[in-house]
Amino acid sequence: MKTIGLKTALAMTVGALTGQALAAGYALNEQSISGMGTSYAGRSSAADDASTLFGNPAGMARLKREEASFGIAALHAKTDISDTSSPSYVSGSNDGDMVPFTAVPMGYYVKPLDEKWAIGVGVYVPFxxxxxxxxxxxxxxxxxxxxxxxxxLQPTVSYRFNEQLSIGFGPTINRIDGQLESASLSRFTPGSNDGQVKVKGNDTALGFNLGVLYEFTPHTRAGLTYHSKVEYRLKGDTRLSGPAFDQLASAGIPAPGKYKASLDLDSPESLDFSITHELNDQWTLYAGATWTRWSRFEALVIENKGIPAQLQPTLAPIVEEQHWHDTWAYALGAAYKLSPQWTLRSGLAFDQSPTNNVDRSPRVPSGDRTAVSLGLAWNPSDDVTLDFAYSYLWEEDIKVNRSRNNASQTYSAKYENSAHGFGAGLTYRF
Structure with a gap:
């Protein structure tokens, strides 16, 4: 029954912690298609379109016209699993491609009120x-x-003090939903007649984004953006079903059923700094670094309520150690203006993984990663910009070694992860 409790503890969040997103941990970078083309090197200083509402809300004050930006990024990931090992009573496959083709939407609207004030609203997926x-x-x-x-959802306001300094602030309303399913080992027929664990949970919580933009010259500017942590308390249900739990019921333990569960989770705060330099009429250069406080994720602690008395000793608060560490990500990028209508972009990024070799699991098969990006912008008129981007990411090979119940359950494997990202966006100026 300790296995049941562990699955419950993992259910709310560990499932979020895969290495297949195009950012460290379970964070996503896909909030701007124009930024995707430079590997997000100028995220807090570029202020090219309304997506600056996320990258740096202070950048809204630089926009001269009312505009709306919409986009979608699609992710296609691939994992090769090899050198696997598990107990002799466990058989199974390791096809590896566990991440289906996934789309990430985004949308922003910014309206300058005068030469100093701008307001806006954005909807995006940060995790x-x-x-x-x-x-x-x-x-x-x-x-x-x-x-x-x-x-x-982020309503935002920006204020420009003078030609050099702008600030921006936006509270964030964040909705988190999660679901996890996993197998549970049968006590009576290990390796067959598995049980099934299915958990759902959700919460809505508040945070904020704060940004500063300073323009040293009309051609050089630097931005600093702080994305706050968000404190969630997920509430949901744990459902136990399948032959393994039916066997426990036959033995007098009423395991099958649906139980209330809750879990506290803080998504990490991050600090993003970048510089944008317009070298000449054709070339623009970008450089950036992002620090993320993943060290907040030390352990998972689950609370279960309403369970039968026979299960309480094993489904009391359970701790699953994680011991993640803070990470840095670095990026360089460039844009080349072919003509007034066409702009090419490119970028290179390096992103540390927050996981460690001891606690890494199949749910977090993540290592340090490198990404290269290409982008293309087309301006058929002064009112419209179409952005396209492509990114390729690969990770260092990593090992997963997991065990529980005094090593009676184990799984080890070598993971090789990579991913393709595709993006398309439209900006319309009123």
């Missing part, structure tokens, strides 16, 4: 993932399906 292993996955007892998403 999210989905993993879906095959049903016979060898590591299924450590998780076979996970889906977590955060959708954020």
């Amino acid at each position: 999210g993932m989905i993993t879906d292993y095959e049903s016979g996955f060898e590591g299924r007892y450590f998780g076979n399906y996970s889906e977590v998403r955060v959708i954020t």
